[in-house]
Each structure stands twice: as C-alpha cells, then as structure tokens.
Amino acid sequence: MFEPPSWEERYSGEQLVWSGNPNAQLVAEVSGLTPGTALDVGCGEGGDVIWLAQRGWRVTGADFSANGLARAARHAEEAGVADRTDWWQVDARTFEAGGRSFDLVTTHFLHPPDGGMTEVAGRLSEAVAPGGHLLIVGHAPSEVFTHLNASHRRAMFLAEDLLPGLPAGFEVLVAEQRPRTTVRDGVSVDIHDSTLLARRTT
Numbered sequence: 137m138f139e140p141p142s143w144e145e146r147y148s149g150e151q152l153v154w155s156g157n158p159n160a161q162l163v164a165e166v167s168g169l170t171p172g173t174a175l176d177v178g179c180g181e182g183g184d185v186i187w188l189a190q191r192g193w194r195v196t197g198a199d200f201s202a203n204g205l206a207r208a209a210r211h212a213e214e215a216g217v218a219d220r221t222d223w224w225q226v227d228a229r230t231f232e233a234g235g236r237s238f239d240l241v242t243t244h245f246l247h248p249p250d251g252g253m254t255e256v257a258g259r260l261s262e263a264v265a266p267g268g269h270l271l272i273v274g275h276a277p278s279e280v281f282t283h284l285n286a287s288h289r290r291a292m293f294l295a296e297d298l299l300p301g302l303p304a305g306f307e308v309l310v311a312e313q314r315p316r317t318t319v320r321d322g323v324s325v326d327i328h329d330s331t332l333l334a335r336r337t338t
C-alpha cells in the first residue's frame with residue numbers, strides 16, 4: 137500500500153474503489169472558505185477534486201498513481217468540471233512545490249509509513265499561499281483496524297503528531313480526532329478522523 141505498483145493495480149480495473157463523495161472533514165472545513173486555487177494530494181479517483189471544482193475552486197489533483205489520475209480526470213470530465221482541474225503526478229514523500237502555491241492544500245487518508253506524514257505535512261505546507269489553508273485528514277489509530285497489518289496501522293497518525301512538521305508562520309485552527317461512522321463490509325464501524333487545519337499567516 138505504500139508504493140505506486142499496488143495502487144496502479146488497484147486502479148487498473150473498471151470497478152470504482154471509492155464512493156465518489158467528498159470527504160466529511162473537507163466539506164466541514166472548506167464549505168465556508170472563499171474559493172481560490174486548491175491542491176489535493178493523494179486525490180485518488182478525484183471525489184474531493186470534483187466537489188471543490190463544483191464550488192468554484194480551480195483544483196490540481198495530485199497522486200503518485202498514473203491510473204488513479206487518469207480515472208480522476210475521466211470523472212472530472214463526466215462531472216463537467218474538466219476545465220477547472222488539472223493533474224500532477226507526484227510522490228508526497230518527496231514533494232516539492234517548485235514555486236507553485238495554492239489557497240488550499242488538502243490531503244485525505246494518505247498514510248506514508250513509519251511516521252512519514254509529519255515530514256509530508258512540512259513539504260505540503262510549502263505549497264500554501266500566504267493567507268491560505270492546509271487541511272490534513274487521516275485515520276487515527278484504533279482497535280477497529282486490527283484486520284490491517286502492523287506497518288499499515290503504524291502509518292496512521294494523530295493530528296497533533298503532525299505539528300512538528302509545520303514551519304513557523306502557521307496558525308493551527310483545528311488539531312483533533314473527530315468521530316465518524318462508516319460502513320465496512322456492510323457493517324457500521326465507529327472511527328476517528330485525525331484532522332489538522334492550519335492557516336498560513338505570513
């Protein structure tokens with residue numbers, strides 16, 4: 137799950153991997169923001185990208201999977217928002233903004249191994265424009281995930297684990313674990329979304 141080949145395979149068939157619905161914390165935190173430019177890292181099939189584009193954002197969807205990006209682009213086309221989207225094949229672990237900046241940088245359920253999300257938070261923060269927001273959401277460690285292997289479980293994080301990755305000049309607006317009920321294999325399970333929202337002040 138940490139390297140591109142497994143995701144390329146996952147996205148190679150015809151079946152949808154994700155619901156296509158926007159993520160709950162994205163809707164909760166971004167609905168009230170003024171649309172501008174956005175970057176969604178680990179965008180997968182593009183559900184969040186499309187939701188943002190439909191609300192007036194110009195969105196760059198980024199992922200390390202070429203198949204994932206191709207699917208996302210197809211879905212954006214079908215949703216009629218292709219002209220508000222573009223795509224960027226990047227590995228979040230080595231991400232460099234390269235001079236690009238965005239009013240919103242968001243990532244949902246990206247879990248690099250061995251605590252790597254703290255470094256990723258620092259890398260993504262470089263792409264946030266002054267006055268812009270960084271929203272990072274992932275799974276909080278939980279007994280619910282005992283079906284996953286140990287390295288996968290170790291990759292989960294708490295919002296506060298990410299704080300050391302933020303450079304100076306960010307104001308933390310939210311750093312908490314938010315309860316959410318989801319359905320897995322037809323069964324309701326209670327999980328927590330680790331949610332970090334920060335605003336770049338300088």
Ligand SMILES: C[S@@+](CC[C@H](N)C(=O)[O-])C[C@H]1O[C@@H](n2cnc3c(N)ncnc32)[C@H](O)[C@@H]1O
Pocket residue numbers: 137138143154159177178179180181183198199200201204226227228229243244245246247248
């Ligand atoms: C669990 S899925 C989440 C997809 C989407 N954000 C959502 O919430 O529906 C994780 C996504 O991140 C991508 N990904 C995983 N590791 C990555 C990395 N190091 N750099 C860029 N993308 C990565 C995968 O290809 C996959 O599309």
